[in-house]
Amino acid sequence: MANARGTSFPLDRIRLLDSPFRQAQDTSVRYILSLDADRLFAPYLHEAGLVRAAEAYGNWESDGLGGHIGGHYLSGCARLYAATGNAELLAKVRAAVVILGNCQAAHGDGYVGGVPRGGDLGQELARGEVDADLFTLNGRWVPLYNLHKTLAGLLDARVFAGSGEALDIAVGLAGWWLRVSAHLADDAFEEVLHAEFGGMNEAFALLWELTGREEYLREARRFSHRALLDPLAAGQDLLDGLHANTQIPKVVGYARLAGPTHDADLAHACDIFWESVVSRRSVSIGGNSVREHFHPASDFSPMVQDPQGPETCNTYNMLKLAKLRFEAHGDAAAVDFFERATYNHILSSQHPGTGGLVYFTPMRPGHYRVYSRAQESMWCCVGSGLENHARYGELIYSRAGNDLLVNLYIPSTLDWPEYGLRVRLETGFPFSDTWPWLLPRKRR
Structure with missing residues (x-):
């Protein structure tokens, strides 16, 4: 290539x-x-003061990182839905978004998350209380890393499953954080970033791309x-x-x-x-x-x-x-x-x-x-x-103007409706040295 x-x-x-x-x-x-969604989202419901249908999972989900798998689960369901068209996955996305929306409404300030005492974290930081180590922030296990998984899951639900409600919740959560960070001087903000915070800069950059709102671009830069x-x-x-x-x-x-x-x-x-x-x-x-x-x-x-x-x-x-x-x-x-x-x-x-x-x-x-x-x-x-x-298909093909680029030899089909084209790639690579076949076909 x-x-x-x-x-x-x-x-x-x-x-x-x-x-x-x-x-x-x-x-x-x-x-x-x-996976049991009721258990995955139990930390969110607990933090929002709502009734849980089941107890949270154990392991890291009960050791201080409650909710992080729930965020990844939302991303995984949304991406797998895009990759397969499986309607059951879309239903899982929609059900999860409803739960997160209810939790956000219960908090009343835009916050939503499974972080232990996560809502209080914002108040502490806004008061200038910052105690950061590599894996802890104000006594919590990487809370911004955790919240990033929720934010990223909501954005993936929008991008890959078309959920406008998920984007609304993400905007609400971002607004909560912006009100917190407005009280943090640059040196205090940099101290917060000493604790692992995942891809918060990427998430705010994507929010900026999706909404065009400049405050998200500024916050993405601040998270640099x-x-x-x-x-x-x-x-x-x-x-x-x-x-x-x-x-x-x-x-x-x-x-x-x-x-x-x-x-x-x-x-x-x-x-x-x-x-x-x-x-x-x-x-x-x-x-x-x-x-x-x-x-x-x-x-x-x-x-x-x-x-x-x-x-x-x-x-x-x-x-x-x-x-x-x-x-x-x-x-x-x-x-x-x-x-x-x-x-x-x-x-x-x-x-x-x-x-x-x-x-x-x-x-x-x-x-x-x-x-x-x-x-x-x-x-x-x-x-x-x-x-x-869920991501194997994302870089098999790409386009440069009118040219089709084949980047990976993974058996697959591509629909390119702008050209009325379907491409089918068949190959035994890497188990065979047979050269791959690329078969362009007009869509019927």
Whole structure:
């Protein structure tokens, strides 16, 4: 594939044909439909003072991160609906949005979330009470990271399932946060960002794209976290030892903002980060990190020795970055990375029988992987895993003007109604060296 800037097709234009990717997508549908929405959204109802139909799940959902899987679940259902057209998934999206709307109405100020005492957090921050460590903010386990999952789920419900109600709830939640952050001076805001906050800058950038409201653009910029951005923009690679998946979503946000705002610092920061992570810190499967942290770029021995190798969440976010990079610059190397990480890490992170999901993929010779259990394991990589296997279609094809770009050899069909065209891609790659067949057909 030559270097050419490509615009991705909407996910609902692509349908996977039989292959390991289609099988993984089908397994993901079964996994996500097996989850009990009443239990997933119990933390939201509890925080809103509403009656719960069931008790919350255990594990991380009851250890301080209540609601984070609910946000990923909403994203996963919406994306899987777009990828498959399964009406049951659309019903799940609509039911979840109703619950979140009821919770927001009960709070009365726009807030909605499963964060323990999350509504009080806003009042504390507005009073200038900021106590931030890497994984805690005012005594709560990464509450902004958690809220980001809710906000991202609502935005995905709008983009992939057409829910205007979800966008209204997202606007309400964003308004609550803007009223909180208006009381925070820049130095206090930067202190808040010392605690992991997920992709809040990306979410506010997407809200700006969807609504055109400039206050969301300003807040996305405010979430840029100068402690990471400034060294990267100056060409400095200071990533050794940093918690990897705290940093990657920030750079995804930089990438989403860099193009439309023509911000040279954001663009350069993305370049330096990409080069550091992909060229100097990633292994053959496309993953990175040891025990969730960036290992020294000069020493890969911990990657081989430690059983806690590349984290699936990291690759989930690096794929977002790769897609944005290709769409902005036509960087063929970004597609090469996307292919390597998708085929070798993401696809293998799901158990083909049970649908269980992997946190770490050890590079240690002869070691084993641990798969989640649907009704028990509520790790971060379970949350992102609910989305991963819905996304296989998002970069198979793209378009550059009138040209069709085929980026990945994954058996699939594409509808391109503007040209009255249906494309069918059949291939045995990577299990066969038979050259793929690309069959354009006029739609009937």
